[in-house]
Amino acid sequence: MNSTKAAPFYKGKSRIMGSLLEMEKDPAAFMDRMMHSYGEIVAFRMAHLNVILCIHPQAISHVLHENHMNYDKQVFDYKMMGDRLLGKGLLTNDGPFWLKQRRLAQPAFHRKRIEQYSAIMKKCTRDFIQRWHSMDGEVVDVSQEMASLTLRIVGLSLFGKDLTRESAEIGDALSGANHLLTRRIFSGLPSFVKFMPLDFRLRRASRRLVSIVDEIIAERKGQEDRYDDLLSMLMQARDESDRPMDASQLRDEVLTLLLAGHETTANALSWCFHLLSENPREQENLSADCKQILGTEIADFSAVPSLGYAQRVVEEAMRIYPPAWSIARRCKKDDEIMGYSVKANTLIFLSQLVTHRHPDFWDEPMEFRPSRFSEEEKKNRAPYAYFPFGGGPRLCIGADFAMIESVIILSALVAAFRLEGVKKEVRPELLITLRPEGGLPVKISRRQ
Numbered sequence: 108m109n110s111t112k113a114a115p116f117y118k119g120k121s122r123i124m125g126s127l128l129e130m131e132k133d134p135a136a137f138m139d140r141m142m143h144s145y146g147e148i149v150a151f152r153m154a155h156l157n158v159i160l161c162i163h164p165q166a167i168s169h170v171l172h173e174n175h176m177n178y179d180k181q182v183f184d185y186k187m188m189g190d191r192l193l194g195k196g197l198l199t200n201d202g203p204f205w206l207k208q209r210r211l212a213q214p215a216f217h218r219k220r221i222e223q224y225s226a227i228m229k230k231c232t233r234d235f236i237q238r239w240h241s242m243d244g245e246v247v248d249v250s251q252e253m254a255s256l257t258l259r260i261v262g263l264s265l266f267g268k269d270l271t272r273e274s275a276e277i278g279d280a281l282s283g284a285n286h287l288l289t290r291r292i293f294s295g296l297p298s299f300v301k302f303m304p305l306d307f308r309l310r311r312a313s314r315r316l317v318s319i320v321d322e323i324i325a326e327r328k329g330q331e332d333r334y335d336d337l338l339s340m341l342m343q344a345r346d347e348s349d350r351p352m353d354a355s356q357l358r359d360e361v362l363t364l365l366l367a368g369h370e371t372t373a374n375a376l377s378w379c380f381h382l383l384s385e386n387p388r389e390q391e392n393l394s395a396d397c398k399q400i401l402g403t404e405i406a407d408f409s410a411v412p413s414l415g416y417a418q419r420v421v422e423e424a425m426r427i428y429p430p431a432w433s434i435a436r437r438c439k440k441d442d443e444i445m446g447y448s449v450k451a452n453t454l455i456f457l458s459q460l461v462t463h464r465h466p467d468f469w470d471e472p473m474e475f476r477p478s479r480f481s482e483e484e485k486k487n488r489a490p491y492a493y494f495p496f497g498g499g500p501r502l503c504i505g506a507d508f509a510m511i512e513s514v515i516i517l518s519a520l521v522a523a524f525r526l527e528g529v530k531k532e533v534r535p536e537l538l539i540t541l542r543p544e545g546g547l548p549v550k551i552s553r554r555q
């Protein structure tokens with residue numbers, strides 16, 4: 108006898124579009140409603156697509172980890188992202204070719220390498236703090252500030268290129284692409300429809316980003332062996348037939364790493380500052396802790412493990428405001444998740460934003476409480492109740508890079524400055540990434 112049951116189905120408000128419009132209007136509110144009404148897993152329809160939202164950590168673990176071979180990235184969101192912006196880089200690729208590329212890039216993210224990058228992180232943070240010293244008492248947009256700092260770090264670490272000069276242009280194009288792509292995905296129109304005004308604007312933003320990447324690659328041509336970084340590794344790689352990576356593939360990989368490698372970390376840091384300015388006592392305690400450990404120094408690699416408090420703040424900020432707030436997969440063959448049957452070709456949706464705030468797994472989920480990430484509490488938590496970097500074989504390649512970088516930057520900045528939010532209401536904006544809507548203006552005051 109077959110004991111699987113159908114997943115509970117939410118009919119949606121529109122007979123034709125199902126729940127597409129509800130999701131488009133306010134995805135956070137829609138998913139929150141689904142979580143409170145269903146708790147584990149829920150099926151719904153978005154226009155012609157059958158969707159299952161996996162809310163329970165066990166269901167997430169099944170998709171990303173235990174049965175990951177049955178879930179690929181042949182879904183509309185990634186197709187659109189690839190088609191319109193990133194090409195076929197690590198994030199959007201799939202199958203054996205993805206694995207080959209992942210193995211090529213992986214050595215650049217080993218701990219030994221990250222130790223080398225941490226010297227760049229430290230130097231860039233020092234320059235950044237010096238600039239902020241001259242802006243004492245001013246209001247800055249922390250979102251933008253963090254984006255240019257993390258862009259400089261990723262550019263220098265992986266591609267040996269200081270992108271400070273290009274930072275405003277990249278920020279502008281990426282922000283545009285982030286908005287346009289989100290609207291384009293929710294339009295529900297298939298990817299081959301390429302004549303919407305949105306598509307033209309997206310193409311313009313993408314062209315600006317690609318031309319910057321082309322410049323980075325052109326500058327390196329002929330000098331590959333003089334550098335020992337990810338760019339040279341990718342340029343020197345040869346396949347079984349001794350052929351180098353073709354030019355468009357190289358461009359896609361560089362663009363992906365450049366964009367995925369800075370925007371998410373910038374958002375994580377922005378949310379840290381937002382939460383710390385809403386919780387001044389926590390900010391003062393963290394500042395005292397960092398000052399006591401670092402004095403007036405900036406952390407290097409060896410100091411990071413002693414900055415446990417700063418690490419817990421970053422983890423807690425990514426719980427409440429996960430910079431990557433959703434993951435999509437296609438179910439390849441009929442399957443069963445937590446006893447519920449799932450048909451082939453169903454779009455599977457996992458959302459950090461939902462599961463990280465699930466009251467069954469998080470006590471008072473909206474309270475900012477870094478102590479949740481003490482070793483003791485972590486040990487008792489269900490796997491995949493927390494997955495800011497995804498999981499399984501497609502786990503974020505830059506997770507360690509991002510954590511070390513965030514701890515170095517956060518500890519140095521809170522030790523040197525007091526940050527006070529000046530905006531009454533800060534709302535998260537659910538684009539491809541989760542950003543503070545309209546930026547995050549903060550008054551910075553130098554500490555004595």
Ligand code: HEM
Nearest residue numbers: 197198367368371372375430431496497501503504505509
């Ligand atoms: C706080 C910072 C970051 C967050 C929250 C984050 C989040 C994520 C998540 C959730 C995924 C999995 C997507 C999926 O399974 O569909 C991912 C993949 C990826 N991330 Fe990150 N990321 C961060 C930082 C970075 C950094 C610093 C880099 C590179 C320097 C990076 C590069 C990538 C790449 C290339 C992938 C695709 C990996 C693959 O599938 O092989 N990310 N990231």
